[in-house]
Amino acid sequence: xxxxxxxxxxxxxxxxxxxxxxxxxxxxxxxxxxxxxxxxxxxxxxxxxxxxxxxxxxxxxxxxxxxxxxxxxxxxxxxxxxxxxxxxxxxxxxxxxxxxxxxxxxxxxxxxxxxxxxxxxxxxxxxxxxxxxxxxxxxxxxxxxxxxxxxxxxxxxxxxxxxxxxxxxxxxxxxxxxxxxxxxxxxxxxxxxxxxxxxxxxxxxxxxxxxxxxxxxxxxxxxxxxxxxxxxxxxxxxxxxxxxxxxxxxxxxxxxxxxxxxxxxxxxxxxxxxxxxxxxxxxxxxxxxxxxxxxxxxxxxxxxxxxxxxxxxxxxxxxxxxxxxxxxxxxxxxxxxxxxxxxx
Ligand code: 1CP
Numbered sequence: 001x002x003x004x005x006x007x008x009x010x011x012x013x014x015x016x017x018x019x020x021x022x023x024x025x026x027x028x029x030x031x032x033x034x035x036x037x038x039x040x041x042x043x044x045x046x047x048x049x050x051x052x053x054x055x056x057x058x059x060x061x062x063x064x065x066x067x068x069x070x071x072x073x074x075x076x077x078x079x080x081x082x083x084x085x086x087x088x089x090x091x092x093x094x095x096x097x098x099x100x101x102x103x104x105x106x107x108x109x110x111x112x113x114x115x116x117x118x119x120x121x122x123x124x125x126x127x128x129x130x131x132x133x134x135x136x137x138x139x140x141x142x143x144x145x146x147x148x149x150x151x152x153x154x155x156x157x158x159x160x161x162x163x164x165x166x167x168x169x170x171x172x173x174x175x176x177x178x179x180x181x182x183x184x185x186x187x188x189x190x191x192x193x194x195x196x197x198x199x200x201x202x203x204x205x206x207x208x209x210x211x212x213x214x215x216x217x218x219x220x221x222x223x224x225x226x227x228x229x230x231x232x233x234x235x236x237x238x239x240x241x242x243x244x245x246x247x248x249x250x251x252x253x254x255x256x257x258x259x260x261x262x263x264x265x266x267x268x269x270x271x272x273x274x275x276x277x278x279x280x281x282x283x284x285x286x287x288x289x290x291x292x293x294x295x296x297x298x299x300x301x302x303x304x305x306x307x308x309x310x311x312x313x314x315x316x317x318x319x320x321x322x323x324x325x326x327x328x329x330x331x332x333x334x335x336x337x338x339x340x341x342x343x344x
Contacts (some may be wrong), residue, residue: 023337050121052121150179184231204242209221241259246267288320
């Protein structure tokens with residue numbers, strides 16, 4: 001088969017298995033890197049870092065200078081969308097994000113007309129990255145999927161059980177659906193503009209696809225992801241999309257069929273043999289090392305990394321973590337993991 005592209009990671013997303021799995025690391029730019037902490041300390045705030053192309057390009061490229069990764073992921077955050085819609089979003093150092101939680105009136109006050117213009121610096125960052133990256137590297141754009149973004153907009157912060165947003169969805173169904181509609185439409189505009197600015201592929205982060213019964217999973221996770229993929233492909237034909245419904249468990253196959261994503265991110269709690277038994281062998285998967293194994297390193301990391309490579313040897317596979325890298329991760333362990341995946 002002729003290669004569909006000379007970018008190994010993009011080719012894998014498009015269904016073409018590589019001899020060794022290409023690798024990127026979820027949240028690969030960030031606080032485990034001293035050079036990131038230094039750039040961050042010299043910048044006013046986290047959102048300023050996201051909206052200053054010169055700095056966002058610098059931190060995007062930092063992990064690629066250290067490690068032989070196959071992709072750069074745009075440095076930004078899923079919460080630039082609420083910020084762009086006019087909701088107050090703050091990032092206190094060492095803590096997660098804080099938002100003024102939305103009520104029904106707040107949802108009606110969101111201003112979709114200003115959102116894409118507000119995000120213009122993100123598109124400039126992508127244009128500069130496109131120009132700076134060697135041709136074999138894949139450039140990944142992203143946004144949060146609507147439900148995950150809504151959990152922060154309604155709850156005001158990250159929460160282990162997404163209680164506030166789950167409750168709001170049941171108690172105020174019409175306002176909730178209006179919020180999801182706004183997020184679907186804004187995300188389509190945002191991702192289409194990311195492709196125009198040079199992204200090769202985008203990932204939809206549905207980090208909180210957990211804790212939902214069947215009906216809620218369909219309404220809050222599956223349907224909005226499907227609408228984004230469909231709407232995006234009307235604007236950017238055949239746009240390559242990676243879905244990441246973390247915690248979808250028994251709903252993984254239904255999610256992949258309903259949304260039409262090209263590749264599926266697999267969280268670390270999902271068994272490899274379950275994936276192989278339930279997802280068609282031509283579908284690309286991405287994952288799924290527990291980030292804790294990368295913290296511990298040694299045999300705890302290497303044994304499972306090899307099991308993942310062998311377990312996904314018969315399908316297109318992108319090596320990644322099953323969730324984001326954490327700040328206490330030793331850099332030497334990342335170096336070793338990349339070497340191992342590349343064949344060492
Ligand atoms: O290289 C990269 O991947 C960095 C770009 C990136 C991405 C893809 C950042 C920078 N954030 C994200 C996605 C993101 N942000 C997700 C989806 C992935 C996941 O599940 O981990 C989520 C849920 C967020 C929200 C968010 N932003 C959190 C998690 C809060 C919680 O509920 O636990 C945090 C800590 C942030 C801030 C943030 N975003 C990114 C960085 C480097 C940081 C740390 C900020 C700092 O420097 O203080």
